[in-house]
Amino acid sequence: MEKTLIKLENISFGYNSFPVLKNINFELKFGEKVGLIGPNGSGKTTFLYIIMGFLKPVSGKVFIFGRERKKDKDFLEVRQKLGLLFQDSDSQLFCPTVKEDIAFGPLNLGKSRNEAKEIVKNIAKVFNIEHLLDRPIYKLSGGEKKIVALATVFAMNPVCYLLDEPSSGLDEDTRNKLIKFLKNHVKTCLIVSHDRKFLKETVNKIYILKNKKVSLYQVF
Amino acid sequence: MHLEVFAEGNSFFHSLDPRVKILVFIPFAILCAISKGIIIPLLYFMLSLIFILIAKPNLKVFLNRLAGANFFILFIWIFIPLSYKSNPYISLGFLKLSYKGLEYALSITLKCNAIIFATIALLSTSTIFSLAHAMLHLKFPSKLVTIFFLFYRYITVMHEEYIKIKRAVLARGFKPGTNLHTYRTYAYIVGALLIKSFERSEEIYKAMLARGFKGFFPLFEHFKLKKLDVAFAIFANFIVISIYLLGIYK
Incomplete structure (x- = not known):
């Protein structure tokens, strides 16, 4: 039987009494690959932030790994096991060098320095960014930042990937590599994107977030 | 971060021309700061309290801001009465509290709070953007x-x-x-x-x-001076100055 990983029950959320999400119900099971589309400003990022506990819903319940999550403390486990890629890579990276940024996640998971180094090496090979490892973050180009941001998420080897527009700003080669990686190594993910082709290759079904509601849009 | 909490609302002050508010605030702040004794600062404090009652700010946020500012004033209450050299004094064991020092601390507290009240009532009820524009109009x-x-x-x-x-x-x-x-x-x-x-x-x-920035913001929206604005400016400035003169010729 498939187990439920993320379950949102009647979630409503608004910014300063400006409603964004209204009584949303959503479920993501282990092994499911799901895409989320929706017009600009429909609340897709807000949706991810609620799952990660950065925003607290006005009403409704968040269940992750079968437990209700309310306080920041409950979300620590969630944050360690879910990998969130921010829409803006500048939001993701904050360490002085690429190397340290990639190692940050694994170190938080309790890996030793040597293990973290090993992970950095492997991830760099997968994403072909070995030449970037010692570079300071702020000297990277926009596309490079995106790849490094992806690498920092994949380095944590999360149970589930929450990716906010992973394909934007990537060149053809890197994009294909990402698709291949998502196909072969990723079991569970939720991808927010406007890129239908990308979604078609990486997910099994697509939900749409529109008019404050989430509904099933397409099953492949 | 939401810094312009007080700018939302629809009190009398919210509808006033920001230029008028600046022109009332500046004399108020200066004259209040240089006034002496207890009575005059107390009058200014009462005037600013009336301003606050008119502006009707969000009470919780307002008290929060006050607490922040008054935390520093707390130190004045500790240091001035203990270090002010004058007679007579109250002695508490080995501590000597100067009357003059207490009076001084009270005066500072009143003045500070009066100016904070006035800032919140007069300036915070406009957005920073309109204040900046008002300052440009006033040839700052x-x-x-x-x-x-x-x-x-x-x-x-x-x-x-x-x-x-x-x-x-x-x-x-x-x-x-x-x-x-x-x-x-x-x-x-x-x-x-x-x-x-x-x-x-x-x-x-x-x-x-x-987008062609040349070192300053061009003015886009222009304010319209209403009769009520002028009336308020004259009336408020009259009171502010009268209180000060009262202090001199008392």
Whole structure:
């Protein structure tokens, strides 16, 4: 039987009494690959932030790994096991060098320095960014930042990937590599994107977030 | 970060012309600050209290701001009565509290709070943007206004950057502890905050240049002076100055 990983029950959320999400119900099971589309400003990022506990819903319940999550403390486990890629890579990276940024996640998971180094090496090979490892973050180009941001998420080897527009700003080669990686190594993910082709290759079904509601849009 | 909480609302002060509010605020602040004794500052305090009652700010936020400012005044109450050299005094064991010092501390407290009240009632009820515009209309040096406006603008930018970094750190399961990893992470956060804010400001500056920025903000909206604005300016300034004169010729 498939187990439920993320379950949102009647979630409503608004910014300063400006409603964004209204009584949303959503479920993501282990092994499911799901895409989320929706017009600009429909609340897709807000949706991810609620799952990660950065925003607290006005009403409704968040269940992750079968437990209700309310306080920041409950979300620590969630944050360690879910990998969130921010829409803006500048939001993701904050360490002085690429190397340290990639190692940050694994170190938080309790890996030793040597293990973290090993992970950095492997991830760099997968994403072909070995030449970037010692570079300071702020000297990277926009596309490079995106790849490094992806690498920092994949380095944590999360149970589930929450990716906010992973394909934007990537060149053809890197994009294909990402698709291949998502196909072969990723079991569970939720991808927010406007890129239908990308979604078609990486997910099994697509939900749409529109008019404050989430509904099933397409099953492949 | 939401700094302009008081600017939302629809009291009398919210509808006043910001230029008029500045013209009332400046004499008030200066005359209140240079007034002496207890009575005159008390009158100013009462006047500012009336302003607050008219402006009707959000009570919780208002008290919160007051608490922040009065925390510093607390130190004045500790140091001045103990260190002021004068007779007579109250002795509490080995401590000597000067009457004159207590009076002085009370005077400072009244003046401070009067000016804070007036700032909140008069200035905070306008958005920073309209205040900056009002300052330009009143022929304040445009460089000064630009600095004032950008300074405010960048407090928000830095705070936004801080929230982003905090999220990035939390998103990857960071849990603070007593170890090198934690301290290093905090140092990185501060470092990243500086670099990112700097970068962001450069970007914004470029964006401004790309749209023909020449060192000052052009005026787009113009204020309209109503009769009520003029009446308030004259009436309020009359009271503010009368209170001061009362202090001199008493």
